[in-house]
Structure formats: C-alpha cells, structure tokens
Amino acid sequence: MLGIPKSLTLVAKPQTLGLITEFVRAGAREANLPELQTGQLELLIEEIFVNIYRYSYPEQAPGSITVTYTIPNAGELSVEVKDQGIEFNPLAAPAPDLTLSLEQRPIGGLGILLLKTLAGSLSYRREQGWNRLRFGISANS
Amino acid sequence: MTIERSNVDGKVVLHVTGRMDADNAVLFERECESCIAEGITSLVVDLVDLKYVSSMGLRSFVVIGQKLREKGGDFRICRLTGLVRQVFEITRLNQVLPLHDSLESALVGR
Numbered sequence: 489m490l491g492i493p494k495s496l497t498l499v500a501k502p503q504t505l506g507l508i509t510e511f512v513r514a515g516a517r518e519a520n521l522p523e524l525q526t527g528q529l530e531l532l533i534e535e536i537f538v539n540i541y542r543y544s545y546p547e548q549a550p551g552s553i554t555v556t557y558t559i560p561n562a563g564e565l566s567v568e569v570k571d572q573g574i575e576f577n578p579l580a581a582p583a584p585d586l587t588l589s590l591e592q593r594p595i596g597g598l599g600i601l602l603l604k605t606l607a608g609s610l611s612y613r614r615e616q617g618w619n620r621l622r623f624g625i626s627a628n629s
Numbered sequence: 630m631t632i633e634r635s636n637v638d639g640k641v642v643l644h645v646t647g648r649m650d651a652d653n654a655v656l657f658e659r660e661c662e663s664c665i666a667e668g669i670t671s672l673v674v675d676l677v678d679l680k681y682v683s684s685m686g687l688r689s690f691v692v693i694g695q696k697l698r699e700k701g702g703d704f705r706i707c708r709l710t711g712l713v714r715q716v717f718e719i720t721r722l723n724q725v726l727p728l729h730d731s732l733e734s735a736l737v738g739r
Contacts, residue, residue: 535684599683
C-alpha cells in the first residue's frame with residue numbers, strides 16, 4: 489500500500505539471502521516495477537546484504553539486518569537497510585580501476601560500483617551504532 | 630541456476646539458465662574449473678537464459694577468464710540480455726571479456 493512501510497528483520501548470513509530477496513520482490517510487485525528494475529532492486533539488496541554478512545559482523549557472530557521499504561508513489565520504491573555492524577559507508581569506498589586489463593583486474597570490488605551506479609539517491613548515515621543505507625528505485629530509472 | 634554442457638562444432642558450450650548469485654556462483658566456477666581440468670582451454674558461455682548476475686557471479690567470470698588466458702585459452706561469452714548485459718557494461722567487463730551477440734559468432738571467433 490502507498491506510503492505504509494514494511495520491514496523484515498533477520499540474521500545476515502548466506503542462508504537468509506533468499507528470504508530478503510523474496511521480501512523486496514514483493515515490494516517491487518506492489519510498486520509495479522518493471523522486470524528490469526525489479527532485477528536491479530534484487531541486485532542492490534544482494535550487494536548490500538553480502539557486504540554486511542561478510543564485513544560488517546564478525547564471521548563467528550552474525551548480526552541482524554533490517555530491510556524496510558515504502559512505496560512513495562506508484563512505480564517507485566524507497567528502501568532502507570540497517571545493521572549494527574562496524575561502521576561502513578559504501579559511498580566513501582574507492583572506485584575500482586575499470587581500465588585495467590583482465591589479467592590485472594582484482595577479482596572482487598565490483599559490488600559497490602553496481603550499488604553506486606544503479607541505486608537512485610543513495611545515502612548513508614551512521615546513527616547511534618547503526619549503519620543506515622537508503623536508496624530508491626523507480627520504473628523510470 | 631542450471632548449467633548445461635554441450636559440444637558444438639568441437640567447442641564446449643556452457644548454457645547457463647536462471648540466476649547467478651552469491652549462493653550459487655561457485656557452481657558455475659566449479660563447472661568451468663572441471664572443463665579446464667579436462668584440458669579444455671576454449672570455453673563458450675551462452676547467457677541467453679541467464680536473467681540475473683550479481684558481483685559474486687562477475688567474480689567467477691573474472692577468475693575463469695584469467696585462468697583461461699593464463700593457459701593461452703579462450704573465454705567467449707554470448708547472448709547477454711537485460712540486466713546481465715547492463716551489469717557487464719557498468720563494470721566494463723565487456724571491454725576485457727569480449728561479448729558476442731550470437732552463439733555462431735562466439736563459435737567462429739572474433
């Protein structure tokens with residue numbers, strides 16, 4: 489429904505990625521996002537989620553993640569992901585060097601580039617021990 | 630995700646269907662690795678039915694591309710669509726792993 493936030497909180501670990509994906513996919517359906525933008529949304533959530541379970545919390549002590557979405561207008565979805573792991577601002581992460589040859593390319597580091605490129609109005613706040621990452625995705629993006 | 634292996638015109642073609650994500654990208658990597666272990670150094674990957682790939686999947690493409698190039702082999706990727714094509718373009722992997730629009734052109738070479 490328009491404007492009413494929906495949230496899901498669960499433990500950030502590889503086995504829960506599917507549940508988070510299903511949750512935001514339902515949001516995409518409610519917002520009537522086209523197939524391409526729905527895929528982009530799933531990708532953004534995966535990149536954020538994987539960063540949190542791999543880097544934000546210690547491997548032996550996974551923590552929780554809360555995803556909240558609202559539909560400000562039909563065809564638009566606004567998403568917030570929050571966790572209580574170590575402070576990490578993906579917006580401040582250095583950009584990968586895309587001019588390198590295949591042999592020189594590091595094998596990782598592309599997730600944050602995808603996040604910065606595909607997420608509309610991406611913003612980050614560190615607030616009372618929480619990492620709060622917000623972005624939007626719309627049918628016209 | 631499913632990976633179907635076939636031989637076309639003497640080349641190994643891997644047809645990947647579904648979604649390649651953090652959960653299963655390693656399966657694609659393993660399938661490619663087992664081809665390499667068999668001595669195959671030229672691989673064609675057909676992505677016409679791949680609907681989704683995340684950075685964990687891209688990582689596998691980089692790893693396999695590097696391994697095949699080290700062996701003087703060839704890694705050809707064809708028929709990317711929608712989000713998958715967009716992701717390869719954003720990360721400029723299309724510049725280092727040349728993409729083919731058709732299976733035929735991937736089989737005959739660049």
